[in-house]
Amino acid sequence: MSADPAPVVLVSGASGGVGRGIALACGQAGWTVWIAARRREAGEAVAAEVDAAGGQGRYVECDVAQHGSVRDALDALKARDGRLDGLVHNATSGLSPKPVRLAETPLAELRDHLAVSFRGSFLLARAAHALLAESRGALLLLTSEAGFEGKALLSPYAGVKAAQRGMARALAREWGPDGIRVNCLAPLAASPAMTRAFELEPAMAGRVLGRNPLGRLGDAVTDIGGAARFLLSEDARYVTGHTLMVDGGSCQVT
Amino acid sequence: MDPLLIGTPCEVVEDLSRALGASFAPIPSLADEAGFERWRAGAADEASHERVVVAAWSPQPAPAPLLELDDTHWQQRGEDPLLVWNAALGYAIGRCRDGGALVAVVEAPAALDSAGWVPEAGVAEAVAALTRSLALSEGPRGVRANTVTTPARLTTGAVVDPQPPLTNFPGKLEDEVVGAVRMLLSPEAAGITGCALAADCGRTW
Numbered sequence: 311m312s313a314d315p316a317p318v319v320l321v322s323g324a325s326g327g328v329g330r331g332i333a334l335a336c337g338q339a340g341w342t343v344w345i346a347a348r349r350r351e352a353g354e355a356v357a358a359e360v361d362a363a364g365g366q367g368r369y370v371e372c373d374v375a376q377h378g379s380v381r382d383a384l385d386a387l388k389a390r391d392g393r394l395d396g397l398v399h400n401a402t403s404g405l406s407p408k409p410v411r412l413a414e415t416p417l418a419e420l421r422d423h424l425a426v427s428f429r430g431s432f433l434l435a436r437a438a439h440a441l442l443a444e445s446r447g448a449l450l451l452l453t454s455e456a457g458f459e460g461k462a463l464l465s466p467y468a469g470v471k472a473a474q475r476g477m478a479r480a481l482a483r484e485w486g487p488d489g490i491r492v493n494c495l496a497p498l499a500a501s502p503a504m505t506r507a508f509e510l511e512p513a514m515a516g517r518v519l520g521r522n523p524l525g526r527l528g529d530a531v532t533d534i535g536g537a538a539r540f541l542l543s544e545d546a547r548y549v550t551g552h553t554l555m556v557d558g559g560s561c562q563v564t
Numbered sequence: 565m566d567p568l569l570i571g572t573p574c575e576v577v578e579d580l581s582r583a584l585g586a587s588f589a590p591i592p593s594l595a596d597e598a599g600f601e602r603w604r605a606g607a608a609d610e611a612s613h614e615r616v617v618v619a620a621w622s623p624q625p626a627p628a629p630l631l632e633l634d635d636t637h638w639q640q641r642g643e644d645p646l647l648v649w650n651a652a653l654g655y656a657i658g659r660c661r662d663g664g665a666l667v668a669v670v671e672a673p674a675a676l677d678s679a680g681w682v683p684e685a686g687v688a689e690a691v692a693a694l695t696r697s698l699a700l701s702e703g704p705r706g707v708r709a710n711t712v713t714t715p716a717r718l719t720t721g722a723v724v725d726p727q728p729p730l731t732n733f734p735g736k737l738e739d740e741v742v743g744a745v746r747m748l749l750s751p752e753a754a755g756i757t758g759c760a761l762a763a764d765c766g767r768t769w
Contacts, residue, residue, distance in 0.1 A: 377635055411701060412694065413654035417601065420650050424643045428686060432630070432638050439631060457689070460696030460758065468697050469650060469690040473642075476689030480678035484629055551675075 316365075318391045319542055320344040320383070322374050322434065323401025325352035327501035328452065328530050330359070332398055335535025336542070337365030342391060346372035346383050347401070374401050374430030384437045394441035396542035399434050399474075400452040402427055402467070407507035409463035420466050427470035431477055439490070446489035448542050451478050453494040453553060455561040463511065471496075475553055482551030491550035493541050498557035499528040524558035533558075567615035567749060570656045572648075576717065576737065577619045580669065583738040584617060584745060589659075591620055591652050594644060604651050607658030614664040615749045620645065620652040621671060624717060627680030642683030649691050657698050663706035667748045668695045669741060672713035674734075674767035677723040688713055692760040699758035708757035710748045714741045715764050722767065730765035740765065 319336055323329040325347035333343045337360035345360070345367060347353040353369040360367030368390070372383040387394060403426040405419050431451055442449060456464055457471030475494050482492040498518070504527065508515045519525065528534050537556040540546050555561055569586035571577035581588040589610075592603045622645045633641070653668060660666050672688030673681035691711060698709040715734045722728055735741060744763040747753055762768040 411654070412650060412697065413604070413607065413658050415650070415654065417597070417647070417651070420647055421643075424646060428646065428690075429638065429643055431686075432633070432642065432683075436630060436633075457693055460693045460698075460700055462697060462701035465694055465697035465701070466650060468693045469646065472693030473646060473686035473690035476672075476685035476687070477682050479675050479689075480673065480680075480682045480685035481630060483675075483679040484682065 316340050317395035318342040318393050319396035320346050321398040322346045325349045328499050329400035330356050331530025331535040332538040334363050334531045335539045337363035342366040345369045375425035380433040380437050395445045395447040397438045398450045399431050406467045407503050409511045412465040423466045423470045428473050442490045443488040448491040451494045453496045458563040479551050494553040496555045497534040499530045499534045522558045522560045568613040569617040571619035572621045577621050580737050583742045607655045612661040614661045616656050616660045616666045618652050618656045619669045620649045630682045646687045653694050665708045665749050667745050668711045673718050696758040711760040712744045713762045728765050728767040733765035735765050
């Protein structure tokens with residue numbers, strides 16, 4: 311990623327939660343941030359927050375599971391800013407926090423997980439390649455500790471989060487010669503999804519925080535957003551194929 | 565040992581089943597979705613086994629850069645295989661007896677050789693996490709769940725230097741892979757669960 315002019319990045323699923331935190335952290339550094347999300351009103355609100363934080367916020371409607379929608383979003387970005395320095399795939403299925411045993415997960419729900427996380431990673435990566443090669447930029451996939459250690463009652467989520475790690479590791483090898491870095495970030499953050507998961511399975515809160523040496527959930531902007539910004543930035547120019555755990559030391563597998 | 569192997573009905577998986585001395589239970593085609601759903605729902609009506617192996621393998625793939633994959637390729641190499649793995653592991657754990665052991669055998673490119681294998685690398689990592697999820701959910705009834713990965717069908721040799729420490733890389737299904745599966749199914753592995761073992765002659769660790 312070039313240091314000058316200010317980087318242009320796109321963050322999927324940035325209308326709330328961790329995606330919003332990453333968008334605001336990038337905005338605080340004066341970056342241009344495209345909020346790629348399905349929810350226009352919420353997305354435009356985050357774009358305004360990016361402006362207020364010191365960056366340039368832009369909203370673009372995007373369903374990461376749809377080829378045409380992803381293509382249109384990247385076309386809009388290219389037409390307006392003409393460059394892309396970093397792409398963050400943060401969006402996950404709305405079913406992510408729903409506790410379910412693997413054997414009892416309906417095919418339709420499995421397909422939704424796969425479409426948003428696995429296909430979304432593919433569609434966004436493929437659509438962004440030319441722009442990222444031009445800027446020698448970075449692709450960042452948001453994974454989870456679940457993708458390392460599994461989850462008894464969130465198996466489909468664990469599966470797709472792990473799939474993103476496998477993709478990133480392979481793609482880093484494939485796209486290194488093009489100057490594109492590919493990494494993953496595994497956050498543990500206070501977010502609407504985490505809140506919902508705690509509501510759906512009250513015992514989860516004790517499990518999540520009981521092993522956390524820092525004793526708290528991460529803040530989406532200061533804890534997670536800053537780490538994501540690092541991986542997108544020139545400071546991480548020699549980091550690729552890596553999964554950075556930003557989880558307060560929770561995960562037992564590194 | 566008499567394990568049950570739940571796998572794709574194809575020559576290589578059936579050979580793996582024979583090499584393990586397993587009974588073979590074919591995974592039905594996803595193309596008949598109603599039939600596939602009936603199969604998923606029927607695990608509890610079938611006999612349970614103390615040792616269960618799962619090998620939901622796709623047709624022989626060839627390496628291809630991500631940029632050469634269209635949406636159909638992605639569906640065929642990434643999404644559909646991972647959907648079937650999810651379903652097959654869910655079915656398999658339903659056929660695994662209390663106190664038993666499950667091993668998923670998945671094709672995985674070694675990280676060093678993974679360029680051109682993005683969908684397969686994703687599926688393999690997912691299978692390890694799904695199996696680890698089963699280790700967590702089924703541990704209280706004494707069931708162990710582990711993964712064995714192999715690049716045996718994906719490569720004939722290391723793509724980049726340095727070369728693997730063992731010269732028999734990438735290993736053979738009937739030798740190195742079957743040996744790893746037998747070990748994980750055996751009582752000698754009674755304390756091992758949630759593990760992903762790379763049977764790839766030292767190419768990965």
